[in-house]
Amino acid sequence: MDPANLSVQQITAKINKKELLLTELGAILAGRSKYAQKKLNLFISFDPQLFTEQIKKNEQSTQVNRPPLWGVPVAIADNITTVDQKTTCASRLLAAYQPPFEAQAVSLLQENGALLIGKTNLEEFGLGCAGNSSYFKPVKNPWDIKRTAGSGAAAAVASGLATFALASDVRGEIRQAASYCGVIALKPTYGKIPREGLIDSASSLEQTGILARRVSDLAWALQVLAVPGNNNPPAVKRPLYPEILGNIPAKTRIAVPADWDQAPLLEEGIKNNFREQLNKLARVGLEINYVTLPHFQYASLVATIIGAVEAFSNLSNLDGVRFGYRKEGKHLQEMYIKTRSAGFSSKLKKFLTLGGLLSTKKYYNSHFLQGQKMRSIIKKELLDCLQENELLLTPTTPCNAILLDSSPPAGEELPDPAAYYTAAANLAGFPSLNFPVSTNGLPYGLQFMAKKEDEGVLLQIAFLLEKEPIKWPIFALELQEV
Amino acid sequence: MTAFEAVIGLEVHVELLTQTKLFCSCSTDFGAAPNTQVCPICLGLPGGNTPRLNKKAVAYAIKTALALNCQVAQEITFDRKNYFYADLPNGYQITQHFHPMGKKGFLPVNVAEKTKNIGIHQVHLEEDAGKMFHVGDILSSPFSRVDFNRASVPLVEIVTEPDLRTAEEARLFLQKLRNTLLYIGISDCKMEEGSLRCDANISLRPLGSKELGVKTELKNMNSFRAVYRGIEYEIERQTGILQEGGTVIPETRHWDEEIGATKSMREKLSESYRYFPDPVLLPLKTDTKWLEEILYSIPELPDSRYKRFTEDYGLPPYDAEVLTSSRDLADYYEQALQTYPEHKNLSNWIMSELMGLLNANNMEITACKVEPPELGDLLKLIDQGTISGKIAKTVFEEMFTTGEKPEKIIREKGLTQISDEETLLKIVDTVVTAHPGSVEDYHNGKNKALGFLVGQVMKETKGQANPRLVNKLLQKKLSN
Amino acid sequence: MKAVQEELKGAAWDARIELTATETKELLQELQNFFKLTRQLQKINLEKTPATYYGSEKTNTLREDVVQPSLPLDVSLVNAPETDDSCFLVPRIIEE
Numbered sequence A: 001m002d003p004a005n006l007s008v009q010q011i012t013a014k015i016n017k018k019e020l021l022l023t024e025l026g027a028i029l030a031g032r033s034k035y036a037q038k039k040l041n042l043f044i045s046f047d048p049q050l051f052t053e054q055i056k057k058n059e060q061s062t063q064v065n066r067p068p069l070w071g072v073p074v075a076i077a078d079n080i081t082t083v084d085q086k087t088t089c090a091s092r093l094l095a096a097y098q099p100p101f102e103a104q105a106v107s108l109l110q111e112n113g114a115l116l117i118g119k120t121n122l123e124e125f126g127l128g129c130a131g132n133s134s135y136f137k138p139v140k141n142p143w144d145i146k147r148t149a150g151s152g153a154a155a156a157v158a159s160g161l162a163t164f165a166l167a168s169d170v171r172g173e174i175r176q177a178a179s180y181c182g183v184i185a186l187k188p189t190y191g192k193i194p195r196e197g198l199i200d201s202a203s204s205l206e207q208t209g210i211l212a213r214r215v216s217d218l219a220w221a222l223q224v225l226a227v228p229g230n231n232n233p234p235a236v237k238r239p240l241y242p243e244i245l246g247n248i249p250a251k252t253r254i255a256v257p258a259d260w261d262q263a264p265l266l267e268e269g270i271k272n273n274f275r276e277q278l279n280k281l282a283r284v285g286l287e288i289n290y291v292t293l294p295h296f297q298y299a300s301l302v303a304t305i306i307g308a309v310e311a312f313s314n315l316s317n318l319d320g321v322r323f324g325y326r327k328e329g330k331h332l333q334e335m336y337i338k339t340r341s342a343g344f345s346s347k348l349k350k351f352l353t354l355g356g357l358l359s360t361k362k363y364y365n366s367h368f369l370q371g372q373k374m375r376s377i378i379k380k381e382l383l384d385c386l387q388e389n390e391l392l393l394t395p396t397t398p399c400n401a402i403l404l405d406s407s408p409p410a411g412e413e414l415p416d417p418a419a420y421y422t423a424a425a426n427l428a429g430f431p432s433l434n435f436p437v438s439t440n441g442l443p444y445g446l447q448f449m450a451k452k453e454d455e456g457v458l459l460q461i462a463f464l465l466e467k468e469p470i471k472w473p474i475f476a477l478e479l480q481e482v
Numbered sequence B: 001m002t003a004f005e006a007v008i009g010l011e012v013h014v015e016l017l018t019q020t021k022l023f024c025s026c027s028t029d030f031g032a033a034p035n036t037q038v039c040p041i042c043l044g045l046p047g048g049n050t051p052r053l054n055k056k057a058v059a060y061a062i063k064t065a066l067a068l069n070c071q072v073a074q075e076i077t078f079d080r081k082n083y084f085y086a087d088l089p090n091g092y093q094i095t096q097h098f099h100p101m102g103k104k105g106f107l108p109v110n111v112a113e114k115t116k117n118i119g120i121h122q123v124h125l126e127e128d129a130g131k132m133f134h135v136g137d138i139l140s141s142p143f144s145r146v147d148f149n150r151a152s153v154p155l156v157e158i159v160t161e162p163d164l165r166t167a168e169e170a171r172l173f174l175q176k177l178r179n180t181l182l183y184i185g186i187s188d189c190k191m192e193e194g195s196l197r198c199d200a201n202i203s204l205r206p207l208g209s210k211e212l213g214v215k216t217e218l219k220n221m222n223s224f225r226a227v228y229r230g231i232e233y234e235i236e237r238q239t240g241i242l243q244e245g246g247t248v249i250p251e252t253r254h255w256d257e258e259i260g261a262t263k264s265m266r267e268k269l270s271e272s273y274r275y276f277p278d279p280v281l282l283p284l285k286t287d288t289k290w291l292e293e294i295l296y297s298i299p300e301l302p303d304s305r306y307k308r309f310t311e312d313y314g315l316p317p318y319d320a321e322v323l324t325s326s327r328d329l330a331d332y333y334e335q336a337l338q339t340y341p342e343h344k345n346l347s348n349w350i351m352s353e354l355m356g357l358l359n360a361n362n363m364e365i366t367a368c369k370v371e372p373p374e375l376g377d378l379l380k381l382i383d384q385g386t387i388s389g390k391i392a393k394t395v396f397e398e399m400f401t402t403g404e405k406p407e408k409i410i411r412e413k414g415l416t417q418i419s420d421e422e423t424l425l426k427i428v429d430t431v432v433t434a435h436p437g438s439v440e441d442y443h444n445g446k447n448k449a450l451g452f453l454v455g456q457v458m459k460e461t462k463g464q465a466n467p468r469l470v471n472k473l474l475q476k477k478l479s480n
Numbered sequence C: 001m002k003a004v005q006e007e008l009k010g011a012a013w014d015a016r017i018e019l020t021a022t023e024t025k026e027l028l029q030e031l032q033n034f035f036k037l038t039r040q041l042q043k044i045n046l047e048k049t050p051a052t053y054y055g056s057e058k059t060n061t062l063r064e065d066v067v068q069p070s071l072p073l074d075v076s077l078v079n080a081p082e083t084d085d086s087c088f089l090v091p092r093i094i095e096e
């Protein structure tokens, strides 16, 4: 078996039995990463030497009780801080930024024996998946390099460079990228994974999530990461996620919005495939209930309003004073304008201007406040639905990964059509999971949503559907030859 | 000519006496080297957006709201005030815009022998900004240096209703407010160090009118005197404009202490502040038990103490006013009362001797080396006739300098009063013999001569003789 | 749209951003669909609906007032574009 496609448990077992040497695994991954980087541009920081040093440290450790992620290669999106590698958020403004502190999630992974393979490329400040805003150029999709991958984290997991990856989700980014790259992704309940060290652009929506190829790997990652943060009261009770995967409740009810096929830009292929998937689920004995969620259609719009206003404020610290890029000006205000105009991508400049507009007195009540009220309605509808059903199911994205050089450029629409199905979970703070399926040789995903703290049932449904190992993109097979 | 009335409201910022900042555990110590009390949170570093609310700061803000008779918010929430400035790390200040900690309070102030309740519009908790150093003055400085040690230090802002009418009222209010805040111990309220800052909104309207005129905001008043003079100046300036038929420009003006005038800030950008609820700082319910604890921690406030001092101790209003003007002074007085329960006599001593020395040495009562019970002991010694009042003053000066107990000073310096008749009689004899002229004068009805002779006895005894006894003995001797 | 264009200019200034002519044109274009949808949103009566500003229903927690070490000075200054030996430097404040 390809050593890069071992599960968390297999890696640990093989290392313990000395059937696998970390150095051997490391060498394979380092070689492939170099190749993949050239082809896909999925990393912003990849330092083979740092990677080798971590492996050495693990190899020399005499620790008897090895933690669960021992020797597991993981990738970290570059908007999560690391102390030994810069953290850029794919922005010119932070292109050389070296944080003086490490994200709590990253520390947890390292304490549990994981190896950080690199910092992955993303849209600037983690907003969107269209491949149109990274200062370091877009990430190419391992299934088709003419298309966006959504994020380097998704591309790295899909290509087998990392067993799992951490990335953030503002309006559905990790689920969309997973949908585009054919991997599993979980956006947990808001606050479930500590937010310390996440460079968030929209704090009330954004949450660190996990991408993986296997449900069990994702379960192990969640087990390690779902701890109370510094600012969170201790979690009530944490299930042992890896152990409950097979125990899906006998009568699992799945709600599907009756008008799921009304999404703008929904592709015919996905429409047909999703219908087939619904039939399949019914055949394995799951109860499918069609429900009405009258305001679900506003989720992406509302998340755009709230996201723009929060980003306008959150990203105001990028002012060329204490860190990051500065473009000189004759006086303070000119320096701000020059720095930020040259530092942000066009997409972010427009988005932050929108946030500025929607928070002015004139628009505050009619847009921002109205949006926050609509958020309450959407949340209530979801909650009511998820009290009657264990899960809510939709496609994750209305289309396959979009072409990088499409004309007119895609992904600039307001609101983003790609977030049509995903944004509601961010508004409500609910957990949501992408399970990959495919159509026309390209992946897309089924999106499940559950009540707060119900990650368990999301993992269980994914485990049930995970009949066969996930399909590899052609590129991953190509990599195995490297 | 139209008579105008000034309408004045104050915005007072006080720095809280907490060890750490509002949202992080950096020290708030004053005077540390620049940028040595900063962390990812208060420096606004990417990924540092994880504010952790300081319990004591919240408690102090609630305490302030309660002491100013406000309704306390049932839920504590924070909002962002978004604007760009070099001393603001995040591009927004965290404050309480939508739901302040306290609302609808008041503070009674004595104005011209009458008590006037000044409305408190709101009391809220917010974070301070950093500090900028300019090369020369701000106008000509080619660049500025920024220190973020003060960034995110907790502040309480107190906003009054526009209930003040004169500069004197504003000054009296501010003094009363400072006194109250010192009583509850939430701030050291030092205007010179900037731990108490006061801005004023001032407008004029024709006397009798209910409408508000155009207001100016007055900043940079760094002392009580400056608050008084600044407001006085601004009222005069606006009166001048209005009387000439002009209109007041709504603007921010700076008080310039040196030239004794207010100056327009000539702000070029009209900044539109944006406020919205901070999405990171979740609301926090104020539980009743905690509120009660805070309420119990509020000591007796100046008004009620004043009432007690006049009614229970029978002190004149002036004494009560002076003694309750600071919590430390009033505490001192009441502690000394424990050993010396002569209310008025003690009050006299504190107000003249003690405060005289404090003023002369530019000291606060808290730095005084004389413990309150020792002052009581000293006064008891006078009453018992052990020392004279005059000697007592010398002893007190010694106590003030060295912190020694009065008995020890009296013993070591041999200052005990001589009240032994036999001893004194001998000296009286010597003096009478030595000054036959004065004796003759006395017998000729010149009473002044007796005073001279008493003085001579005192001189012989280095002031230790009991003057009343000397008087008696001399009269007896001379009438023989 | 002319009015919106003026408002965008103000909003961009408040964000300390200068949009290029192309960016302004693109944003105005993108806003057409956006405002069509927000007009629909505004028609929904939400007068009695409370707003949800937060991602969690949990309440904030309080921290004891105990000092923890701050960053060393060199670490605080290391990422800054311009400093002297103790402070961050910014261009002149006054504009003329």
Ligand SMILES: [Zn+2]
Pocket: B021, B024, B025, B026, B037, B038, B039, B040, B041, B042, B043
């Ligand atoms: Zn700090």
